[in-house]
Amino acid sequence: MPICSNWLHLTPNKFYTHALIRPPITFTHRHVITTTRSRCFARAVTSESVMAAASNSVRVAAAQMTSVNDLAVNFATCSSLVKEAVSAGAKLLCLPEAFSYVGARDGDSVKIAEPLNGPIMQRYCSLARESSIWLSLGGFQEKGSDDEHLHNTHVVIDDTGNIRSTYRKIHLFDVDVPGGRVYKESSFTEAGKDIVAVDSPIGRLGLTVCYDLRFPEIYQQLRFQHDAQVLLVPSAFTKVTGEAHWEILLRARAIETQCYVIAATQAGKNNDKRESYGDSLIIDPWGTVVGRLPDRLSTGIAVADIDLSLIDSVRAKMPIAKQRKPIEFWKSTSL
Numbered sequence: 160m161p162i163c164s165n166w167l168h169l170t171p172n173k174f175y176t177h178a179l180i181r182p183p184i185t186f187t188h189r190h191v192i193t194t195t196r197s198r199c200f201a202r203a204v205t206s207e208s209v210m211a212a213a214s215n216s217v218r219v220a221a222a223q224m225t226s227v228n229d230l231a232v233n234f235a236t237c238s239s240l241v242k243e244a245v246s247a248g249a250k251l252l253c254l255p256e257a258f259s260y261v262g263a264r265d266g267d268s269v270k271i272a273e274p275l276n277g278p279i280m281q282r283y284c285s286l287a288r289e290s291s292i293w294l295s296l297g298g299f300q301e302k303g304s305d306d307e308h309l310h311n312t313h314v315v316i317d318d319t320g321n322i323r324s325t326y327r328k329i330h331l332f333d334v335d336v337p338g339g340r341v342y343k344e345s346s347f348t349e350a351g352k353d354i355v356a357v358d359s360p361i362g363r364l365g366l367t368v369c370y371d372l373r374f375p376e377i378y379q380q381l382r383f384q385h386d387a388q389v390l391l392v393p394s395a396f397t398k399v400t401g402e403a404h405w406e407i408l409l410r411a412r413a414i415e416t417q418c419y420v421i422a423a424t425q426a427g428k429n430n431d432k433r434e435s436y437g438d439s440l441i442i443d444p445w446g447t448v449v450g451r452l453p454d455r456l457s458t459g460i461a462v463a464d465i466d467l468s469l470i471d472s473v474r475a476k477m478p479i480a481k482q483r484k485p486i487e488f489w490k491s492t493s494l
């Protein structure tokens with residue numbers, strides 16, 4: 160049992176209850192302790208994470224697919240990927256960004272956007288319930304605040320079909336791809352503002368989407384402020400940028416956060432104007448690739464076992480959480 164020899168200040172927010180506790184304090188396995196330079200937090204862990212920690216190893220699957228501009232066709236593909244994941248013994252299947260729809264023309268995805276309680280999401284909730292598997296739906300066209308906009312929303316559904324968590328993509332892909340197209344995701348997408356982590360049978364998940372991968376701050380927040388153990392990066396990377404940057408960025412995020420990273424991808428030609436970079440990856444907290452579905456195998460799943468004790472041992476031997484100097488402690492001297 161870990162023992163804390165300092166006074167413990169538990170600040171009130173959605174995870175912590177306000178309390179000042181006298182040392183020595185003994186924590187049960189139902190608490191996660193996080194320390195910053197000035198504070199020490201305790202968070203009660205939900206039963207899912209406790210179960211995952213007890214059994215140590217849980218199987219996950221990362222899908223790869225070529226979504227098109229047909230909701231029914233994509234749902235059929237997702238259903239068969241779910242079957243594959245279930246027979247492989249996976250407790251969670253991650254589907255890529257734009258799993259349910261990739262428009263052939265600008266503006267198409269706004270037209271099919273629906274609220275999270277609409278019929279499209281309902282079908283995916285039923286799929287999770289009927290197959291008794293958790294789903295990470297890596298980028299759903301959620302209806303925005305007007306008819307011209309949507310949210311690119313990552314939805315986590317549990318094995319009884321309930322939506323456990325939603326994250327709206329923060330960093331939007333407004334990029335002139337060298338030798339490729341100009342993308343302007345912000346022309347039809349409202350950016351999110353909230354960082355989201357959620358407990359699951361494979362540990363505490365940190366939710367992100369695609370282009371977020373290029374902004375390490377969000378992953379630092381997920382690991383050091385939200386106790387994430389597994390970072391999800393569902394994507395629809397372009398062929399050009401994926402070939403240059405995909406694996407390097409993902410492995411860097413795994414190494415610098417000491418988290419597992421699961422990245423499900425779109426692959427192949429989604430339509431005449433669009434080719435995605437498929438290479439679904441599962442990476443362990445030491446940065447080793449433990450599951451991969453290469454680009455040439457356009458549709459399928461990569462499978463790996465998440466071992467929460469590996470996270471603990473990597474973090475114990477290289478204790479960066481204690482050693483890091485967060486930006487507020489730096490002194491800026493250049494003018």
Ligand SMILES: O=C(O)CNC(=O)[C@H](CS)NC(=O)CCC(=O)C(=O)O
Binds near residue numbers: 256260332342373400
């Ligand atoms: O719009 C859709 O249908 C699905 N969403 C996407 O394809 C998004 C926004 S256009 N793509 C990316 O973020 C690519 C990032 C990327 O390729 C990089 O960072 O290099």
